[in-house]
Amino acid sequence: MLTDDIPLNKAVAWNGTAFKIPDAWEIDSLDPTHVMISENGSPRAEIKWTESSPSIPFERQFRKFTARSQKLLKIIIQEEPVPPFFLHSNPGFDFFFFSWKDTSSSGTGALIYCRHCRRLSLIRFFFLDRFLPNSSAHGLLASFTDHPATGRVSWQLFGMAFSTPENFSLSEYTLKPGCFSFQFLAQNIHLTVLSWGPASFLLAEKTLAEFAQERLPELTGSALAGICDRGNYLEWSFRQGLFKNAGRLPFLSLCSRFILFRIGHDKQNNRIYGVKIDSPRDFEIDLMKGSILGRP
Amino acid sequence: MAAPKKKPWTKQDALSCIPERNPGIDEFFPKAGGLILSFPVTYKPFFIGLQRIFRSHVQKTFKRKIQLDGLGRDVWSLLDGKRDVRSVIKAFAGLHGLDEKEAEVSVTLFLRSLGQKGLIRIKAG
Numbered sequence: 001m002l003t004d005d006i007p008l009n010k011a012v013a014w015n016g017t018a019f020k021i022p023d024a025w026e027i028d029s030l031d032p033t034h035v036m037i038s039e040n041g042s043p044r045a046e047i048k049w050t051e052s053s054p055s056i057p058f059e060r061q062f063r064k065f066t067a068r069s070q071k072l073l074k075i076i077i078q079e080e081p082v083p084p085f086f087l088h089s090n091p092g093f094d095f096f097f098f099s100w101k102d103t104s105s106s107g108t109g110a111l112i113y114c115r116h117c118r119r120l121s122l123i124r125f126f127f128l129d130r131f132l133p134n135s136s137a138h139g140l141l142a143s144f145t146d147h148p149a150t151g152r153v154s155w156q157l158f159g160m161a162f163s164t165p166e167n168f169s170l171s172e173y174t175l176k177p178g179c180f181s182f183q184f185l186a187q188n189i190h191l192t193v194l195s196w197g198p199a200s201f202l203l204a205e206k207t208l209a210e211f212a213q214e215r216l217p218e219l220t221g222s223a224l225a226g227i228c229d230r231g232n233y234l235e236w237s238f239r240q241g242l243f244k245n246a247g248r249l250p251f252l253s254l255c256s257r258f259i260l261f262r263i264g265h266d267k268q269n270n271r272i273y274g275v276k277i278d279s280p281r282d283f284e285i286d287l288m289k290g291s292i293l294g295r296p
Numbered sequence: 297m298a299a300p301k302k303k304p305w306t307k308q309d310a311l312s313c314i315p316e317r318n319p320g321i322d323e324f325f326p327k328a329g330g331l332i333l334s335f336p337v338t339y340k341p342f343f344i345g346l347q348r349i350f351r352s353h354v355q356k357t358f359k360r361k362i363q364l365d366g367l368g369r370d371v372w373s374l375l376d377g378k379r380d381v382r383s384v385i386k387a388f389a390g391l392h393g394l395d396e397k398e399a400e401v402s403v404t405l406f407l408r409s410l411g412q413k414g415l416i417r418i419k420a421g
Contacts, residue, residue, distance in 0.1 A: 026397050040382075041307030159395035177402035198392035201366055204329075270393035 008139040012037075013156035015170055017049060017121065020143035022136050027157055032170060042126070045140060046073070049121040058113065062096075065120045066111065073124070075100040080108065085133045088142060092116045095141070097131070100124055110141055117147040155182065159269060160195050165287065189284065194274035199265055202272060209234055211272065212263045219261060230273065233264035258282055312421035315384065315407055316377040321415060331369040334361045335415060362413065367392070371406055380421045381407065 008020035015032055025045070028038035037045040048069060052061040070077055080097040088095065096111040108131060109124030123144070125137045132138065148154065152163040160180060168184035168191055184191040196202055196215075203211060212234060213219055223234040241256040260277040277284045324332040336357040339347070347354045364372060370391055374384045381404065389399035410416045 038307075041311060158398055177398050177405070197398070198367075198394055201392065204366070 006136050006139075008136065008143060011156050013154035016117075016119070016146055016148070016153055017047060018143075018145045018154055018156070019047070019140050021045070021140060025136075030157075045123060045125050045137070047121060047123050048073075049119055049146065052113075052118045052120050054118060061120065062111070062113065065122070069122050073100075073102075075102045075124070077109075083131045083133075083138075086131065086138065086141070088144070090114075090145065093144075108137065112141075112144065112146070114146050119146045121146055155193075159197075159271070162193055162273075164191060164193070188280050189287070190276075190278040191287065192274075192276040192278070194276070195271050196274070197269075197271040199267070199270050199272045203265065208232075208263060208265055208272070212236075212261070212274070215274075216261060216276070218259075228264065230264055230266045231268075233262050235260070235262045237261075258284070260284060309421075310404075311382040311385070312380050314377065314380050314419040314421050315375050315410075315416045316419055317372075317375050317416055318414060326363070329366055329369075331364045331372060332361055333364065333372070333415060334359050335413075336360075337414075362415075367402075368406060371403055372410075375416060377419075 006022040006024075009023050010021050010025065012019055012021060012027060012035070014027075014030060014035055017035070021037055021044075022039075025037050025039050028036040028041075028043070030036065033049050035047045036043065037047075050065055052058065052065070066077060069075075077098045077100050080099050082095060082097050086095070086097075092115045094113040094115065096113075097108070098111065099108050100106065105126060107124055107126045109122065112121045112123065113119075114121075121144070123141065125140075148166055151166050153166055153168070154163050155161070158175065158180065164184050165186070168186040168189075170182065171185040172181075172183040174181045178197060180195040182193045184193070194215075196211075206214070209223060212223070218240065219236045220238045221236060223236050226233050226235060237258070237260045239256050240259050258277075258279050258281065260279075261274065262276075263272065263274045266273055277287055279287075318335070320336055322334040324334065326332055337360045338357050339355070344354060344356060371384065371388055374387050379387070384407075385396060385400045385403045388394070388403050389396045392399075394402075407416065411418065
């Protein structure tokens with residue numbers, strides 16, 4: 001049901017790209033530059049993007065991306081006129097509408113070029129002959145953004161929601177049932193966002209501090225307790241040297257790193273959230289404050 | 297004449313299947329929580345042969361036990377032979393406040409391992 005006026009309540013934000021989808025749609029698969037959306041196992045939308053180089057002319061980049069997408073997705077793309085009702089709130093976006101077909105299915109889609117961040121995104125919809133106003137496809141395109149407006153990148157998927165500073169880039173991620181982990185890197189500062197669930201089961205026989213020590217055995221010292229907008233948290237801050245007792249030798253202590261780890265029980269979402277900052281500089285309190293656990 | 301090609305199973309087909317517990321499985325609820333399932337397993341022919349040499353009475357099956365944690369117990373309790381996989385996932389996600397996709401991955405992996413152990417059978421929905 002792509003042409004009905006279905007409310008788009010679910011926000012998806014992944015690696016800079018953000019958009020809204022109906023509640024029944026869900027992320028089927030993803031990688032750093034690709035998201036597949038499905039509904040009860042049937043594909044609904046696919047989003048793929050690439051950063052375009054400033055040294056290559058846009059037309060060439062555009063042709064190359066289109067050709068590569070056609071080859072990769074095994075589809076044939078046919079250019080379509082921009083629907084007269086379509087208007088995006090961001091004037092920095094250029095939309096190129098198209099219809100596509102492969103051996104077994106067909107649909108419509110749009111190529112989006114952002115003049116601000118030079119990101120080229122391809123969105124294709126499955127089983128949709130043409131765009132209609134108030135359709136899910138129209139709503140997704142209208143809500144599409146590919147760069148943060150506030151200097152913080154939003155991440156919203158699988159019940160998780162957090163933001164990271166714009167200069168941090170995703171270096172690694174794992175999405176295992178019961179444990180999600182996202183690692184970010186910027187100027188030798190490692191930021192790791194963790195989420196475990198369901199909290200009611202994981203914390204049934206142990207305290208939050210015991211759970212934290214079990215997952216991160218390197219935690220040393222006592223934890224500070226606090227409250228933030230997601231609930232109670234525990235916070236450890238300590239210095240970790242390259243070797244044991246490295247702090248006794250001044251030249252070795254230069255290589256030590258500051259670790260800040262905060263873990264909290266989000267009772268509302270039945271999850272345990274953790275943020276770890278591993279930095280060569282003193283404790284990155286400001287980075288932590290703007291992290292997943294919110295401001296204290 | 298070549299046999300007609302079978303239509304490949306889609307995710308939708310798999311999710312509409314009905315998992316059903318196999319008969320002959322005993323359940324024990326330990327004090328520590330979780331659930332212990334005890335089920336008969338047939339000896340491999342080699343071991344039956346060995347028994348014939350060394351024993352007067354040949355035992356063809358033995359009981360194997362597996363312990364499920366609280367989450368496994370919850371999924372097991374949802375396998376009533378009426379609910380399809382999709383309903384089990386939805387019920388499990390609702391029970392623990394999980395995202396449905398996360399519940400789908402964990403429940404389907406768990407059902408697969410139960411199937412490999414011969415604890416459940418899958419009926420077409």
